[in-house]
Amino acid sequence: MICAPAFAQHEHMPMPMPAQKPQKPMQHDLASDFLMQQASGTSHDPAAASPHMSMTMFEGWMVMWHGSAFVSQVVQSGRGGDQFFSTNWAMGMAERPLAGGHLMVRSMLSLEPLTVGKRGYPELFQTGEGLIDRQHAHDFFMELAAEFAVNLPKQTVGYIYAAPVGDPALGPVAFPHRASAAEIPQAPLSHHLQDSTHIASSVLTMGAKQDAFGVAISGFHGREPDNDNRWNIDKGHIDSWSVRGTWDPNPKWSAQLSTGHLHQPEREEAGNIQRTTASIAHSTGDWSSTLVWGWNHKSDHDAHALLAETNRRFKVSNYLTGRFEIVRGVRALTGGYTKDLFRSRDLLGGVGGNVTVYRAPGEHPAGFYLFARLRSAAAAHGDH
Numbered sequence: 001m002i003c004a005p006a007f008a009q010h011e012h013m014p015m016p017m018p019a020q021k022p023q024k025p026m027q028h029d030l031a032s033d034f035l036m037q038q039a040s041g042t043s044h045d046p047a048a049a050s051p052h053m054s055m056t057m058f059e060g061w062m063v064m065w066h067g068s069a070f071v072s073q074v075v076q077s078g079r080g081g082d083q084f085f086s087t088n089w090a091m092g093m094a095e096r097p098l099a100g101g102h103l104m105v106r107s108m109l110s111l112e113p114l115t116v117g118k119r120g121y122p123e124l125f126q127t128g129e130g131l132i133d134r135q136h137a138h139d140f141f142m143e144l145a146a147e148f149a150v151n152l153p154k155q156t157v158g159y160i161y162a163a164p165v166g167d168p169a170l171g172p173v174a175f176p177h178r179a180s181a182a183e184i185p186q187a188p189l190s191h192h193l194q195d196s197t198h199i200a201s202s203v204l205t206m207g208a209k210q211d212a213f214g215v216a217i218s219g220f221h222g223r224e225p226d227n228d229n230r231w232n233i234d235k236g237h238i239d240s241w242s243v244r245g246t247w248d249p250n251p252k253w254s255a256q257l258s259t260g261h262l263h264q265p266e267r268e269e270a271g272n273i274q275r276t277t278a279s280i281a282h283s284t285g286d287w288s289s290t291l292v293w294g295w296n297h298k299s300d301h302d303a304h305a306l307l308a309e310t311n312r313r314f315k316v317s318n319y320l321t322g323r324f325e326i327v328r329g330v331r332a333l334t335g336g337y338t339k340d341l342f343r344s345r346d347l348l349g350g351v352g353g354n355v356t357v358y359r360a361p362g363e364h365p366a367g368f369y370l371f372a373r374l375r376s377a378a379a380a381h382g383d384h
Contacts, residue, residue: 041167078365101150174198190305
């Protein structure tokens with residue numbers, strides 16, 4: 001019996017496959033993630049509070065846009081007034097890799113100079129920018145900014161933000177962009193003690209974030225926008241400063257502590273202000289809440305403000321909202337409801353209302369809002 005050669009015995013046996021290199025898990029780009037989380041200027045909501053925006057790719061750029069518009073009728077008792085008006089804003093962003101980092105350019109515009117007007121809209125006990133019992137309109141140019149972020153060693157991101165009009169590192173996320181305030185059309189009474197610098201001119205910010213901790217410093221022009229002309233870009237040299245520390249222990253929580261020196265911020269009231277704020281925000285995506293404390297210190301007096309705010313979405317298209325404030329001896333409690341009636345891939349349209357009751361020495365008025373709302377959708381939570 002003749003045996004077949006050894007190689008013949010293995011002609012039809014499977015050949016061993018070359019060793020496969022284990023694939024590395026996909027790594028997030030920290031600098032890009034950092035830019036994408038920002039809400040206004042370099043401030044941010046908790047990462048779990050996904051922004052309501054749409055996005056697409058265009059020639060290497062990631063282009064994003066989002067916005068919100070309320071058409072409201074407000075009726076107030078006591079010395080308050082009634083008015084039909086619209087608060088609104090729209091933001092466009094573009095981000096791409098550049099020079100080993102990531103560049104983001106942003107513009108945010110508002111038609112409130114037309115839809116609200118110079119006199120602002122009625123809001124009992126509100127003050128600021130020369131108005132009493134009224135909330136001023138936002139400028140047409142709310143933000144024009146560019147920001148560059150780069151990955152550094154030890155899980156660190158460094159960044160620089162420059163804006164002819166923008167938001168310095170002072171205070172919490174401004175109320176138009178807070179997830180907890182997304183369904184409340186009116187400004188907080190504490191706006192000018194907490195986040196009124198979100199539209200400042202000549203802003204330059206530098207900062208870094210390592211893991212959960214971040215720090216940023218800003219220089220900017222301290223004077224508030226000119227109420228006589230809301231369509232232009234206010235100019236001024238850098239005469240004010242701020243510093244902010246942040247802590248994000250996990251995606252659901254975000255906290256900040258900041259202070260800033262504002263040079264002659266009020267046109268109608270002389271004097272500098274040292275503003276100090278602290279805030280903590282929590283979000284699960286469908287439920288977002290924020291607690292904010294603010295303190296304005298002037299040479300002749302101090303003013304404090306406390307705000308608690310919440311926005312709870314349930315059964316996909318329903319929202320319960322609440323806000324409680326203590327400002328200059330006034331207590332204000334707001335409760336409201338919004339219902340989505342129109343839903344598309346990019347937009348959510350709804351109707352709602354809220355009621356605010358006030359407690360002040362000798363006064364107990366109330367305010368009532370009815371509104372229609374249109375805003376961009378949040379893909380992360382099933383809105384598409």
